[in-house]
Amino acid sequence: MTIRIPVTGSHPYDVLVGVNLIDELPRLIAGAEKVAILHQPTMLGAAESMSELLESVGFHADTVELPDAEQAKSYPVAQFCWDVLGQAGLTRSDVIVSLGGGAVTDLAGFVAATWLRGIRVVHVPTSLLAMVDAAVGGKTGINTDAGKNLVGAFHPPAGVLCDLVTLTTLPRDELVNGLAEVVKCGFIADSEILHILETTRLKDLVPTSPIFVELIERAIRVKANVVSADLTEQGPREILNYGHTFAHAVERAEQYRWRHGFAVSVGMLYAAELGRLAGKLNPTVVDRHRAILGDLGLPTSYHGADFETLLATMRKDKKARGATLRMIVLEDVERPVVLNNPNPQLLAAAYREVT
Numbered sequence: 001m002t003i004r005i006p007v008t009g010s011h012p013y014d015v016l017v018g019v020n021l022i023d024e025l026p027r028l029i030a031g032a033e034k035v036a037i038l039h040q041p042t043m044l045g046a047a048e049s050m051s052e053l054l055e056s057v058g059f060h061a062d063t064v065e066l067p068d069a070e071q072a073k074s075y076p077v078a079q080f081c082w083d084v085l086g087q088a089g090l091t092r093s094d095v096i097v098s099l100g101g102g103a104v105t106d107l108a109g110f111v112a113a114t115w116l117r118g119i120r121v122v123h124v125p126t127s128l129l130a131m132v133d134a135a136v137g138g139k140t141g142i143n144t145d146a147g148k149n150l151v152g153a154f155h156p157p158a159g160v161l162c163d164l165v166t167l168t169t170l171p172r173d174e175l176v177n178g179l180a181e182v183v184k185c186g187f188i189a190d191s192e193i194l195h196i197l198e199t200t201r202l203k204d205l206v207p208t209s210p211i212f213v214e215l216i217e218r219a220i221r222v223k224a225n226v227v228s229a230d231l232t233e234q235g236p237r238e239i240l241n242y243g244h245t246f247a248h249a250v251e252r253a254e255q256y257r258w259r260h261g262f263a264v265s266v267g268m269l270y271a272a273e274l275g276r277l278a279g280k281l282n283p284t285v286v287d288r289h290r291a292i293l294g295d296l297g298l299p300t301s302y303h304g305a306d307f308e309t310l311l312a313t314m315r316k317d318k319k320a321r322g323a324t325l326r327m328i329v330l331e332d333v334e335r336p337v338v339l340n341n342p343n344p345q346l347l348a349a350a351y352r353e354v355t
Contacts, residue, residue: 003213005220007136008228011156015136015220019208021161022050026057028122028159029095035061036085038108040068040100043126046166047099050124062088070256072103073142075151081111095120095158101127102134102260106149109140113155120158126166128178128207129261132185132219135160137227137240143256147316148248154232162216167207173259175207176297180261182215183292184268185222188239188328188336193218197292239336242328243267249313253305265298266354274350275329278339285333303355307348314347 002018016024029035035054039047044065051061064084066072090096098108098121105123112121123135141152167175179197186193196215205212223240230237247267251258272289275281290300315325325347327339 003217005217005224006228007156007224009231011138011231013157013159015160015162015224017131017162017164017213017217017220019163019165021163022053022124024159024161025050025097025122025124026054026059028161029054029059029097029120031093032095032120033060034088034090034094035059035097036081036088036090036095037061037063037097037099038066038081038104038111039063039098040066040072040104042068043099046126050097050099066100066104066107069101069103070143070251072107073149075142075144077107078111078114078142081107082115085111085115090115090119092116092119095122097122097124098135099124099126100130101125102130105130105134106139106141106152109138109155109157110142110152113140113153118155121155123157123160125160125162127170128167128175128216129181130178131162131167132178132216133181133223135162136220136223137237138231147313148251148256150316156231162220164208164213164216170207175205177259177261179205179215179296180264180268180293180298182219183296183298184240184242184264185219186292187268187289187330187333188242189222189226189334190218191333194288194292194333197296202296238326238338239328242330242336243269243271245314245317245325245327246270246310248317249310250302250304252313253309262299265293266300266302269293269300270350270354271327271329273353274327274339274342274346275331277346277349277353278329278342280329280331280337280339282332285330288333301354307351310351311344311347 005015047063054061096112125131125135138156141149247263250263272286324341329339
């Protein structure tokens with residue numbers, strides 16, 4: 001059965017979760033003549049199959065291979081894509097399709113947002129992380145030397161196809177990587193996610209199993225509800241950044257060798273410790289973070305960079321307002337709040353708790 005999750009607001013679309021969803025793609029790109037399929041190297045076979053399908057129903061499809069992982073999210077790669085689109089003659093009625101993980105989704109969305117000032121994009125995420133996070137919400141972006149995702153645009157997709165079959169071939173570490181964002185959704189908005197994770201054995205969390213599908217659906221619904229109310233992060237959408245300010249600093253310090261979900265895992269624990277030290281969060285909720293994340297095999301400590309280096313990156317975070325650092329912390333499960341301009345000594349103390 002296909003699950004349909006609506007994202008409402010000024011640019012509505014559906015997120016479909018199920019198996020063998022490729023037949024939905026022609027409907028989503030109706031009206032286009034040309035399609036550019038942007039994919040990561042490991043998706044070459046799938047991209048060629050997608051191209052053949054689209055060609056068979058009257059579209060002209062080109063495949064565009066991108067560098068793997070975060071290396072795709074750079075200005076030179078975006079420029080390469082713009083050059084390809086120009087050579088292919090994509091017009092405003094044409095479409096980009098992303099096929100791959102979160103980095104491909106971010107890059108393809110940014111290219112679509114900027115080509116001819118915005119053309120349609122359909123996301124076909126192939127990792128758990130991309131399904132529950134990057135593909136939903138319309139955030140696009142590339143990295144710069146100053147930090148992660150500092151250049152980008154809000155550009156909602158025309159649709160998202162989450163085909164669970166693609167998860168069955170992923171290495172276990174990649175599934176665990178994506179579960180970090182699922183855990184985040186549990187702490188900020190849906191405590192049932194936490195209950196499921198606490199009462200399910202890790203070996204039973206396998207793609208296409210009912211319990212795994214429920215976790216994916218719940219996480220997507222959390223994000224869909226938030227971005228439906230606040231597409232451009234003027235208020236409530238900030239809660240989706242729980243753990244991310246510290247995580248992005250870790251990723252940059254590690255030159256993006258750390259998986260995003262692993263960094264978010266440590267980032268959530270850092271935010272939990274910060275909330276506790278600020279007198280907002282009960283220590284038992286901090287312990288719950290450590291237990292759930294640790295049981296999933298996600299990291300709960302980090303000591304790879306000095307704190308001043310991390311703090312300098314956090315101060316450049318896109319949620320900052322002038323010189324004011326803004327951190328999302330919890331007052332309790334399902335009660336995220338903004339902590340404005342926390343004391344640097346408090347920030348350093350929280351770091352010591354995760355080292």
